[in-house]
Amino acid sequence: MVREELFSNIKKAIVEGDKPRAQELARQAIRSGVDLNEVIDKGYVPGIQAVGELWEKGDYFLPELITSAECMKAAMDILQPEMAKANIKSRSLGKVVIGTVEGDIHDIGKNLVASMLQANGFEVFDLGADVKLERFIEKAETEKADLICLSALLTTTMLNQKRLIEMLRQKGFYGKYKVLVGGAPATRKWAEDIGAHGYAENAALAVKAAKAATAK
Amino acid sequence: MKQTILDLIKKRTVLFDGGLGTELMRHGLPLGTSPETWNAERPDIVQKIHAGYFEAGSDVVSTNSFGGNRIKLAAHGLEGRVRELNSAAARIARRAAPAGKFVAGSMGPTGKFLQPQGEYTELEFEETYSEQAAALIEGGVDLLIIETQYDLKEALAALRGAKRAAPSLPIFVTMTFNKLPRGYFTLMGNTVSLSAELLEKGGARAVGANCTLNSEDMVGLVRALREATKLPVIAQANAGKPELSGKGEVSYSQGLEDYVRFVPDIIKAGANIIGGCCGTDPGYIRKMAEFIKK
Numbered sequence: 153m154v155r156e157e158l159f160s161n162i163k164k165a166i167v168e169g170d171k172p173r174a175q176e177l178a179r180q181a182i183r184s185g186v187d188l189n190e191v192i193d194k195g196y197v198p199g200i201q202a203v204g205e206l207w208e209k210g211d212y213f214l215p216e217l218i219t220s221a222e223c224m225k226a227a228m229d230i231l232q233p234e235m236a237k238a239n240i241k242s243r244s245l246g247k248v249v250i251g252t253v254e255g256d257i258h259d260i261g262k263n264l265v266a267s268m269l270q271a272n273g274f275e276v277f278d279l280g281a282d283v284k285l286e287r288f289i290e291k292a293e294t295e296k297a298d299l300i301c302l303s304a305l306l307t308t309t310m311l312n313q314k315r316l317i318e319m320l321r322q323k324g325f326y327g328k329y330k331v332l333v334g335g336a337p338a339t340r341k342w343a344e345d346i347g348a349h350g351y352a353e354n355a356a357l358a359v360k361a362a363k364a365a366t367a368k
Numbered sequence: 369m370k371q372t373i374l375d376l377i378k379k380r381t382v383l384f385d386g387g388l389g390t391e392l393m394r395h396g397l398p399l400g401t402s403p404e405t406w407n408a409e410r411p412d413i414v415q416k417i418h419a420g421y422f423e424a425g426s427d428v429v430s431t432n433s434f435g436g437n438r439i440k441l442a443a444h445g446l447e448g449r450v451r452e453l454n455s456a457a458a459r460i461a462r463r464a465a466p467a468g469k470f471v472a473g474s475m476g477p478t479g480k481f482l483q484p485q486g487e488y489t490e491l492e493f494e495e496t497y498s499e500q501a502a503a504l505i506e507g508g509v510d511l512l513i514i515e516t517q518y519d520l521k522e523a524l525a526a527l528r529g530a531k532r533a534a535p536s537l538p539i540f541v542t543m544t545f546n547k548l549p550r551g552y553f554t555l556m557g558n559t560v561s562l563s564a565e566l567l568e569k570g571g572a573r574a575v576g577a578n579c580t581l582n583s584e585d586m587v588g589l590v591r592a593l594r595e596a597t598k599l600p601v602i603a604q605a606n607a608g609k610p611e612l613s614g615k616g617e618v619s620y621s622q623g624l625e626d627y628v629r630f631v632p633d634i635i636k637a638g639a640n641i642i643g644g645c646c647g648t649d650p651g652y653i654r655k656m657a658e659f660i661k662k
Contacts, residue, residue, distance in 0.1 A: 210548030213557030218485045255400025257443040258479065260555075281443070282400070307610045307618045308399050337610040 155186055159195040162227075166199025167206070169219035171226050178230040188235050189243055192228075192273070200224050200271040204356035214264065217355065221267035244275045246298035246366040249291045249329075251279035253302050253316070256309035261335060264355040265301060272359045274299075285316045292329045298366050301358070304335040313338070314346040321347075330365040334358060373470050373511050374538055374573060376427060377600045377640050381660045384472070384604060384643025385421035385429040386653045392417065392432070393618070394649075402444040404436045407456035414457075418464035424650035425657025426643070427470060430513055433457040434476035437500045439488075443479070451503040458507025472513040472540070473504030475526060482521055490525045497529030511538040516579045518544055518555040520563050527570045538573040540641075542602050544580045545589055552577075552589050560589065564596035576602025579645045582609075582622045583630040587637050594638030603639040605630075607647030620647030628655040635659070 158181060165173040174196075181191045203220040206212035235242050248269055252262045259281040270276040277295055279287055288300050304310040313333045320326045330349040333342070343351030350365045352358035376382055392403050395413050406414055418429045436454045441447050454473075461471040475497060480486050482493065501512055512530050517523035523541055530539045543563050545552040552560050560577075567575045575597055577589050586605040593601045608622030627648070634642060642660075644652050 210550050210553065213553065214555050215485055215557065257440075260479065260481075307612050308393055308397075310612055311399075337612065339609070339611065342612060 162195030163199040166196060166220050166223050167202050169216060169223055171223045174223040174227045175230055178227040182234050188231050188240060196224055196227055197273060204359060208356045217264060221271045224271035245273040247275045247295050248299045248301055249277045249288055249297045250301040251283035251288060252281035253304050253309050253312035254282060254284050256304050256306055257281050258305035262303035265334060265358045268355040268359050269362055274362060285312060285319060288316060289319060297329055299332060299362055300329045301332045307337045310337050317347050332361055332365060381635055382641045383425055383427050383657055383660055384641060385426045386644030386648030387646050388430060388432060390646050391649060402435060402446055403432055404453040407432055407453050407460060411460050415460045415464045418461050420650045421653055422464060422466055422469055424653040426653055428472050429461050430472045430474040431457040431461045431504060433504060434474045437478055437496050439478040439480055439496055450499055454500055454503035455507035458504045458509045462508045470510045472511050473509035475500055475512060475514045476516050477518060477522060490521060493522055493525035494529040497526040498533045501530040501533035505534050511540060513540045515542050516544045520558040520566060524566060524570050527572060531571055540574040540602060541567050541572045542576045542578040545577055546580060547585050552592055560592040561596040564593055568597050568599050574600040574602050574641060578604035579606055581605055583627045587630055587633045590634050590637040590639045600640035601638050602641040603634050604643040604645045606645045610647060624652055627652055631656050631659050
C-alpha cells in the first residue's frame with residue numbers, strides 16, 4: 153500500500169512537472185529500501201508516458217513536455233548513483249545515437265525527441281545539430297548503439313537521411329543499427345522509401361517507434 | 369502624399385508574396401547554406417525572385433532575411449554580418465519593387481527558447497530583433513513583418529525590439545499554429561485569442577498566421593483570428609506538406625488548383641492580407657491576384 157502510494161505520488165510529480173517533489177520522492181524511495189528499478193518502472197516511467205499521452209491529445213505543449221522530462225532527469229540523477237553503489241543494473245531500453253543531419257541547424261524537435269527517449273529509459277547520445285553523417289556511424293560503432301535517430305527540418309537536408317542509410321548499406325551495417333527518421337517534412341512514406349526502420353510524427357510517438365524498433 | 373500599406377489595406381485585400389526559401393532552393397541554394405548569404409553573393413537571383421512575385425501581382429514582398437537575426441546567423445558563424453546581410457536584403461527587394469509597391473522586412477524566429485526551457489532572456493531577444501530591424505530599415509523597408517513565431521513571448525519581445533528600432537513603421541506579426549482537437553495552438557500552447565490580444569496591445573498593426581497549415585485548414589484559423597481582433601488579419605498558408613521523391617525532387621502535397629480553391633473562403637473568413645508560404649510560387653500568387661481583382 154505504501155509502495156503503491158509512493159508510485160502514484162511519483163507519477164503525479166512527473167505529470168505536474170514538480171521537480172523538487174520528484175527529487176524528494178526519489179530520496180524517499182532510496183530511504184524506504186524499495187527496489188529502485190521498480191520505482192522507475194512503476195512510478196517515473198508511467199509519469200512520463202502520461203505526459204506523452206497528454207501531449208498527443210493536445211492538452212500538453214512543449215513547455216510541459218520539457219519540464220517533465222527535466223524532472224525525470226533530476227530524479228534519475230539521484231537514483232542512478234544509488235543503484236550503481238548497490239550494484240543494481242539500471243535497465244536501459246537501448247542505446248540511441250541522435251542528431252540533426254549535416255547542413256541543418258534546426259534542433260528543437262531533435263532535442264525534444266532526445267529528452268523524451270532519455271526520460272523513457274533509453275541511453276541517449278546526442279550529437280547536436282549539423283552533424284556529419286560519418287559521425288553518426290562512428291558514434292554508433294563506439295557505443296554499440298541500437299538505434300540511430302536522424303532529424304531534418306528541410307527538404308534539402310532530409311536527403312541526408314537517405315544518404316546515411318546508403319552509407320550503412322555500403323559499409324554492410326544496414327540492419328545492425330535501426331534507423332529512425334523524423335522532422336517536419338518527413339513522412340511514413342519517405343521513411344519506407346529510403347529503407348528506414350521507423351518514423352514518428354512527434355516526440356511522444358518517437359518513443360513508441362524506438363521501442364518497436366528495439367523490440368524486433 | 370504617398371499611399372501607405374495601411375491605406376491600401378483599408379481599400380482592398382492586400383497580396384503578399386509566396387514562398388521565398390523554397391524558391392531559393394529551386395534556384396540552386398546549396399545544402400546547409402544560410403539563405404541570407406545570397407544577399408551578398410547572389411543578389412541577382414534574390415532580386416529576380418522578388419521581381420517574379422511583383423509581376424505575378426504581389427503588392428508586398430518580404431525580404432530575404434527570415435533567418436537574419438544574430439542568434440540564427442550565429443549557427444552558421446555569420447553573427448558578425450547582421451547589418452550587412454539585412455540591409456542588403458532590403459535594398460535588393462527595393463530594387464525589385466515597382467513604384468507604389470511595398471517591401472516588408474522579414475524577421476523569423478531565433479530558433480532558440482526563452483528561459484526556463486532555453487537559456488535566453490526576453491531582453492536578449494528584444495535586442496536581437498531590434499538590431500535586425502534597424503538594419504532592415506537602413507536598407508529601406510516600408511514595414512516589418514515578424515513571422516512564423518511559435519512562442520508568444522518571443523513574438524512580443526520581437527515586437528518590442530522592432531518598435532524600438534522603428535517607432536513609426538507599421539509592424540505586422542504572424543504566428544504559426546497547429547490544428548489540434550481542441551483548436552489552434554502554437555508549439556508552446558499559445559491560443560489564437562491570447563496571441564491576437566497581446567500582439568494588438570503590443571502595437572502590431574496587423575496580426576495573423578502563416579506556415580504549417582494548408583489553405584483548407586487556414587480557413588478556420590482565419591475565422592478564429594477574426595473573432596479575436598479588430599486589426600487587419602494576415603493569412604499565408606503552406607501548399608500542404610513537402611514530399612520528396614527518392615530522386616530528391618520536392619513537390620508539395622497541395623497542388624495549385626487545390627490550394628487556390630480555398631482562397632475565396634480565407635478572404636470571406638476575414639483575411640485582409642493574403643499570401644503564400646512554403647511551397648507556393650509566383651503561379652499561386654498570380655491565381656490569388658485574380659481572385660482579389662474579382
